[in-house]
Amino acid sequence: xxxxxxxxxxxxxxxxxxxxxxxxxxxxxxxxxxxxxxxxxxxxxxxxxxxxxxxxxxxxxxxxxxxxxxxxxxxxxxxxxxxxxxxxxxxxxxxxxxxxxxxxxxxxxxxxxxxxxxxxxxxxxxxxxxxxxxxxxxxxxxxxxxxxxxxxxxxxxxxxxxxxxxxxxxxx
Amino acid sequence: xxxxxxxxxxxxxxxxxxxxxxxxxxxxxxxxxxxxxxxxxxxxxxxxxxxxxxxxxxxxxxxxxxxxxxxxxxxxxxxxxxxxxxxxxxxxxxxxxxxxxxxxxxxxxxxxxxxxxxxxxxxxxxxxxxxxxxxxxxxxxxxxxxxxxxxxxxxxxxxxxxxxxxxxxxxxxxxxxxxxxxxxxxxxxxxxxxxxxxxxxxxxxxxxxxxxxxxxxxxxxxxxxxxxxxxxxxxxxxxxxxxxxxxxxxxxxxxxxxxxxxxxxxxxxxxxxxxxxxxxxxxxxxxxxxxxxxxxxxxx
Numbered sequence: 001x002x003x004x005x006x007x008x009x010x011x012x013x014x015x016x017x018x019x020x021x022x023x024x025x026x027x028x029x030x031x032x033x034x035x036x037x038x039x040x041x042x043x044x045x046x047x048x049x050x051x052x053x054x055x056x057x058x059x060x061x062x063x064x065x066x067x068x069x070x071x072x073x074x075x076x077x078x079x080x081x082x083x084x085x086x087x088x089x090x091x092x093x094x095x096x097x098x099x100x101x102x103x104x105x106x107x108x109x110x111x112x113x114x115x116x117x118x119x120x121x122x123x124x125x126x127x128x129x130x131x132x133x134x135x136x137x138x139x140x141x142x143x144x145x146x147x148x149x150x151x152x153x154x155x156x157x158x159x160x161x162x163x164x165x166x167x168x169x170x171x172x
Numbered sequence: 173x174x175x176x177x178x179x180x181x182x183x184x185x186x187x188x189x190x191x192x193x194x195x196x197x198x199x200x201x202x203x204x205x206x207x208x209x210x211x212x213x214x215x216x217x218x219x220x221x222x223x224x225x226x227x228x229x230x231x232x233x234x235x236x237x238x239x240x241x242x243x244x245x246x247x248x249x250x251x252x253x254x255x256x257x258x259x260x261x262x263x264x265x266x267x268x269x270x271x272x273x274x275x276x277x278x279x280x281x282x283x284x285x286x287x288x289x290x291x292x293x294x295x296x297x298x299x300x301x302x303x304x305x306x307x308x309x310x311x312x313x314x315x316x317x318x319x320x321x322x323x324x325x326x327x328x329x330x331x332x333x334x335x336x337x338x339x340x341x342x343x344x345x346x347x348x349x350x351x352x353x354x355x356x357x358x359x360x361x362x363x364x365x366x367x368x369x370x371x372x373x374x375x376x377x378x379x380x381x382x383x384x385x386x387x388x389x390x391x392x393x394x395x396x397x398x399x400x401x402x403x404x405x406x407x408x409x410x411x412x413x414x415x416x417x418x419x420x421x422x423x424x425x426x427x428x429x430x431x432x433x434x435x436x437x438x439x440x441x442x443x444x445x446x447x448x449x450x451x452x453x454x455x456x457x458x459x460x461x462x463x464x465x466x467x468x469x470x471x472x
Binding site for chain 1 (some may be wrong): 173182185187188189190192198202205212219221289290291293294295296300326327335342343346390391425
């Protein structure tokens, strides 16, 4: 995927996140489409593509947020590490590792975001943050299929163009 | 090894950006990105709002009917109250004119703004509006709903856009007051025969007392009143208003209504939850109070 397309997709997801997604509240939190997309892409397409996709998504998100620019880029970075770890998995499935990366990535994203906000002088209480981050782990994992399957389909098409037709992998 | 090197590079880039952003060096870029995305965000918001309302209506039809009946009854009660208040207000104005009393907020100058986005962070409660420094906004200015209740303050102002920190944000703390019906906290001891004669209790209702406290934002509960004295007779339905203390908010702006009070045994304090008067998750237009300059008190 070209960086320009990632930028467009990232902007589109950020726009959705800032407009329509807040209406979808489950357990008091809204799903984080950008995080789920970043995790899905890093698992499906490999963490080496995550090297450049994740910073682009992170910075795109920060420019439409009130957080200091760089917060999301830094908080999303552990997803690459997690995607590299799940590459060593024993199972022949991409969906379950993606859901695991989304859940673990949400936890790390929350911890890093709280740390950055506190470091920049914003008094986000850790207990309050935990009460938001913990449900977000479940909510993001539950919403993973909505983003994962289109990403898997898109990823397979890109690979097919490179290698020729043929089944690359099962979506589940 | 590649992953570690990459993490170091991204970490360095991010920390540099955070530092630059904290020093406001990236404000023009953020202003530009909101300029580019705001038409799209606004269009998606306009589209998704009625769909959301429709789906909620289907899901909670019984609740809506019940709420409608309750609101009709409430409206009738408030109309009666309003009629009495108008009469009282007229008398107050006449008396203030006669005594030459300085009015608290003689002429509020308000600027309307459209909400264009909700903050992406789950750790904040903030909205973006389509007005900025170019329209006379400054950080700390008070923001009201269309009906005049408190929504929050301008937390970050760019040239054409601004972020509003809502009163439900964990960083928000508003000096507030609650009007309570006073009642004795402990039984009055019976007068001894030797004691001097006490004035007999009158039949008038107990005087109203004002409790001053902090209405703090809370990510889960919205707005809470903490550290309430355990004998404070705070009840669901009590109105919470700004007290004006600290000089950051004008006095007498409605914040919300107490929905529940939580009392812990053996604790010297209790807390209460407040429902904001305005539906903060569904804001379209807000009003910025230009005529009030917040004190922005700093230090201890």
